[in-house]
Amino acid sequence: MRSIAGRVSPGTGSSSSLRPRPPVALYLHVPFCRSLCPYCDFVAVAGSAARGPSSRIAAFLDALVVELGLRADALDARFGPPGPGRQALESVYFGGGTPSLLPAETIAGLLALVDERFGLAFGAEVTLEANPGRDERGDPRALRKAGVTRLSFGAQSLRPAELRLLGRRHRSADVADAVAAAQAAGIGSVNLDLLYDLPGQSFADWIETLEAALALRPDHLSLYALTLDDPDAEGLTGPAGDHLPVASGARAWRERARPRQDDDRAAGQYHYAASVLARDGWHGYEISNWARPGHESRHNLAYWERRPYEAVGPGAHAFDGTVRRWNAARLDGYLAALLPAGGGAPALPPGGQEQLDPAMAAAEELILGLRTDRGVRREALLALPAGSSIFGWALAGELVELVQLGEDARVRLTSRGRLLSNELFSRLV
Ligand code: SF4
Structure with a gap:
């Protein structure tokens, strides 16, 4: 559930860098979670917006379909329709939030629309982020049938005390069950996200999580140091900002947690993981990402290679080779623009852009x-x-x-x- 926004060929030269190009990848942001984790800066909403009679999920999906149509129209006008003269998408990425909360039929419907309007290459990589909890991981068989080729589980830790500390809903056994079910369903690649430099986490604690994760035989590992930023202080949470304001409880949690982190310990934890993974034949293809050979994330590589990508959903970032653009994070503004009251014409959601x-x-x-x-x-x-x-x-x-x-x-x-x-x-x- 990361964005640097996004996932050019490293060092392919800069001649192509300043020419607008049609996207080779598409990111869809699904901002709903069962509950909010206090360290999280992703665009996520929970509570009544995500379940029950006041849920905004149905309205969001209507808005997402409208945005996909508007973005596709704009691309057709600039580059011509998808077809022989325009490359089809090589990857689609459902990130969040917790996109695995959406039914598999909804994912299938969105992928059909993406194929129709953007073109989806044969054998495209389709990633869906999932939480490992029983009631939020989705059905891997149905997801595979819908077209998902890659599941990325937000495991974060395999130690019960750390999962509780992080406010996660799942247990370590859920991670094992989720990975086993995905493998049994024939999902082509399974990723685990893990966090190190957790507050008070010892070196031994990290080894325990890493070894437990490796025992599950995932195809890909994303290892991130826990970062406790302050998007309000960084000016990222205004009406056009790509982050949501930090809740007071989350702010207090971060203030308690920061003194219990340690840069030197984090460096040791990173170095240990990198050494073990290299010894065992993993391909450390990016600072935070390791894959069994052949399981590198094509979507993320597009970001690091500065290839163009389109993006839809609150807080999502896009790049066309010359301009970096983002949608504002706030769901209300997103829905109001795309589903205007009184039946007016929909407009693209608020946001911002930067010309490079x-x-x-x-x-x-x-x-x-x-x-x-x-x-x-x-x-x-x-x-x-x-x-x-x-x-x-x-x-x-x-x-x-x-x-x-x-x-x-x-x-x-x-x-x-x-x-x-x-x-x-x-x-x-
Ligand atoms: S489940 Fe993931 S996206 Fe949702 S609040 Fe927790 S860390 Fe953030």
Whole structure:
């Protein structure tokens, strides 16, 4: 349930970076959850908006269909209709929130609409994020029949005390059941999201979760350090912001939790996981992501490779090669624009956009490319105004290494560089 918004070929050069292109991927954000986790900054709503007589789910789905139509019309006007002259989507990603709360028939209906309006390539990757709890994981057989090829479970931990601390509804046994059911249903790829640097989490606690997760034989692991941001303070929660305001209880939880995190411990936990996974043949293809060979997420790779993607739903981010655009997070504004009272014409939801200039595009391409194990072309880094001094500094500090991949001399992060990547990235912008 992440967005950097999104998932260009690392270092494929920047010539394509500033030309608008039709999307190769589509993200759909489903903002409903059974309950809210106090650390969560994703666009999620719970309580009466997500269940019972006041549920907004039906209205949201109507609005989502309208937005898909409006976005498809706009793409057709810019690039022509999907067909021989325009590439079909290579991936679709249902993120949230908890998209597994939607019935499989609803997912099937949305995928049929996506195919009709955007074109969906044969063999496209279709990911659905799911929570492992019995009443929120969905039916993997029905989801597979609907067209889902990849399930991504928000496990976060496999230790009961940590799941309680995080306010999660599921138990560790639910994670095992959910993965087993997905595998039995023939879902092609199963991912587990896990969190480290939890408040008070010892090194041994992390090893316990990691080993329990590996015993379930997932195909993909996303390992994230728990980040406790303050989107209100960052100015991201206004009417056009892509985040929702933080509730007072969640704010108090984060204030209690922050002192119990530890950067050095987090670095050790990351390094341990990376070593174990490399030893066992996993492909660490991005700073936070490991796959069994062949199970890399094509959708996420599109984000890191700066390929264009479309996005719908509250808080969703899109990129067309030149402009980064987002929908505002607030559900009320989303519904009001797309389902206007009194039967007026629907309009695209509120939000914002940022036009990238060549310098921003070049920096972004380097940062995203360096996140991946392919790194970036050395010439692309040296082309920055301060490129050679940054390269020299990073090389001397053992943050990057020079490797030859095919005909390319490429720069990529070392394992120390992965841990200190933000320090390097801040010098590139
Ligand atoms: S279930 Fe996931 S999206 Fe929903 S509140 Fe918890 S962390 Fe956020």
